[in-house]
Amino acid sequence: MRTYGRDLARIEKDGLTRRLPVRKPDVLEFSSNDYLGLADHPLLKEASIRAIEMYGSGVAASRLMSGNISLHEELENRLARLTGMEAALLFGCGFMANTGLLSSITSRDDLVFADRLNHASLVDGALLSRAGVFRYRHCDTDHLEYFLANRTCRGNRFIVTDSLFSMDGDIAPLRKLHQLSMCYDCNLIVDEAHAIGVFGNGGGICRELGIRPHTVIGTLSKALGSYGGFVAGNADLIKYLINNARTFIYSTGLPPAAPAAALKALDIIESKPCCGRKLLDMAADFRGMIESSGFSTAPSESQIVPVRVGENRKAVAFSEYFERNGISAVAIRPPTVPAGTARIRFSVTLRHSRKDLSSAALILNSINGGR
Ligand SMILES: Cc1ncc(COP(=O)(O)O)c(C=O)c1O
Structure with a gap:
C-alpha cells in the first residue's frame, strides 16, 4: 500500500510543507495576480451574472459536443485581436493551454529549447510529447544559441519561454529570441500569462515590442480577473489544436460566467489603455x-x-x-x-x-x- 508519512516528514524537515491559507477579507493582499483589480469589478460581476442567467452555470460538455456557446467564440476573436494573432482558442486554464499545445504540436522527432525558469506547465507539456528538451540558462541567449547551433533533429524545433517570469518579475530577451528563431528556423512560443492586460496596451510584451511569435499563450485568470486560458496563433494552428489538443478535446468548455467576465475586462482595458x-x-x-x-x-x-x-x-x-x-x-x-x-x-x-x-x-x- 502506498503510504505518505515518510515523504511528508522529509518535506517538513526541509521547511517545504505547503499549506492552504484561507483568504481573509481584512488583510492587505500582496499575493494576488488580479493585477488590474478587475476580479471583483461590478461590471465583470454583472456580465457573469447575465451570462449565468442566459446559459446556466456550466456548459456541461466539451465544446466539440454541446458545450460551445457564442461567448466562447466572441472572446476568442477578441483575444486574437488583442494579441495581434490570426486566431485564438480557449482552454480550461493556462496550465491546460500549455500542456495541450506543447503535447500536441511537438513529437519525439522534435526539439524544445526552454528557458530554465519557464512555468511548470510548459515543462510538463514538452515532457508529455516526448520531444527532446534542452533547458538553457535563464535568459541566456548565448547558451540558447549554442544549443541551436549544435542540436539538430528530424522534425521541428521550438524555442519556448515565459515573457514575464512569474517568480522574478523579469522579462525574457524577446527581440533576441525572435531573431534567433528566424535565424535558426525555429518556432518561437511565448507564454504571456503575467503580461496580458498589463503590457502592450493589454496585448502583452510581444505586442509592445512589435514581435510576432509563432504562438502566444495567455490566461484569463490573472489581469483579466476571470478564469481560463488561451492559445493564439495562425488559423491553421488553431484548427490543428481543435483536432489534436487533448486538454481541449476531452474537457468541458469554460463555464459561461468566465468568458463573459473576460470580455468585460477587455472592454475596460480597451477603454483605459x-x-x-x-x-x-x-x-x-x-x-x-x-x-x-x-x-x-x-x-x-x-x-x-x-x-x-x-x-x-x-x-x-x-x-x-x-x-x-x-x-x-x-x-x-x-x-x-x-x-x-x-x-x-x-x-x-x-x-x-x-x-x-x-x-x-x-x-x-x-x-x-x-x-
Ligand atoms: C507563466 C504561467 N503560465 C501559465 C500559468 C497557468 O495559468 P492558469 O493559472 O490559468 O492555469 C501560470 C500560472 O500561474 C503562469 O505563471
Whole structure:
C-alpha cells in the first residue's frame, strides 16, 4: 500500500510543507495576480451574472459536443485581436493551454529549447510529447544559441519561454529570441500569462515590442480577473489544436460566467489603455521603497516584485511577520523556485494605494532593523 508519512516528514524537515491559507477579507493582499483589480469589478460581476442567467452555470460538455456557446467564440476573436494573432482558442486554464499545445504540436522527432525558469506547465507539456528538451540558462541567449547551433533533429524545433517570469518579475530577451528563431528556423512560443492586460496596451510584451511569435499563450485568470486560458496563433494552428489538443478535446468548455467576465475586462482595458502603464509605474515606486529598506528587488522590472531571502524557513518567518502586521505576502520556496532562492513575492495591483505600498515597505524596513 502506498503510504505518505515518510515523504511528508522529509518535506517538513526541509521547511517545504505547503499549506492552504484561507483568504481573509481584512488583510492587505500582496499575493494576488488580479493585477488590474478587475476580479471583483461590478461590471465583470454583472456580465457573469447575465451570462449565468442566459446559459446556466456550466456548459456541461466539451465544446466539440454541446458545450460551445457564442461567448466562447466572441472572446476568442477578441483575444486574437488583442494579441495581434490570426486566431485564438480557449482552454480550461493556462496550465491546460500549455500542456495541450506543447503535447500536441511537438513529437519525439522534435526539439524544445526552454528557458530554465519557464512555468511548470510548459515543462510538463514538452515532457508529455516526448520531444527532446534542452533547458538553457535563464535568459541566456548565448547558451540558447549554442544549443541551436549544435542540436539538430528530424522534425521541428521550438524555442519556448515565459515573457514575464512569474517568480522574478523579469522579462525574457524577446527581440533576441525572435531573431534567433528566424535565424535558426525555429518556432518561437511565448507564454504571456503575467503580461496580458498589463503590457502592450493589454496585448502583452510581444505586442509592445512589435514581435510576432509563432504562438502566444495567455490566461484569463490573472489581469483579466476571470478564469481560463488561451492559445493564439495562425488559423491553421488553431484548427490543428481543435483536432489534436487533448486538454481541449476531452474537457468541458469554460463555464459561461468566465468568458463573459473576460470580455468585460477587455472592454475596460480597451477603454483605459494606460492602466497597465500606471501599474508598472506604481511597481517601480514600490521597488524604490523596498530598495531603500536595504533589500534587493533584482531582477524585477514589472508588477511582480520578489524579495529574496534565501533560506526556506526564513522566507516563511518573513511571511508570518507580514501576516501578523495585516499583510498577505506569501513565501515562495522550492520546487517553485530554485533551491536557496526562497523569497517573498509581492505583486502590485491597481487596488493598492501609495499608502499600502509604503506600509509593506515599512514592515520590511522594520525586519531589517530600521536601516
Ligand atoms: C507563466 C504561467 N503560465 C501559465 C500559468 C497557468 O495559468 P492558469 O493559472 O490559468 O492555469 C501560470 C500560472 O500561474 C503562469 O505563471
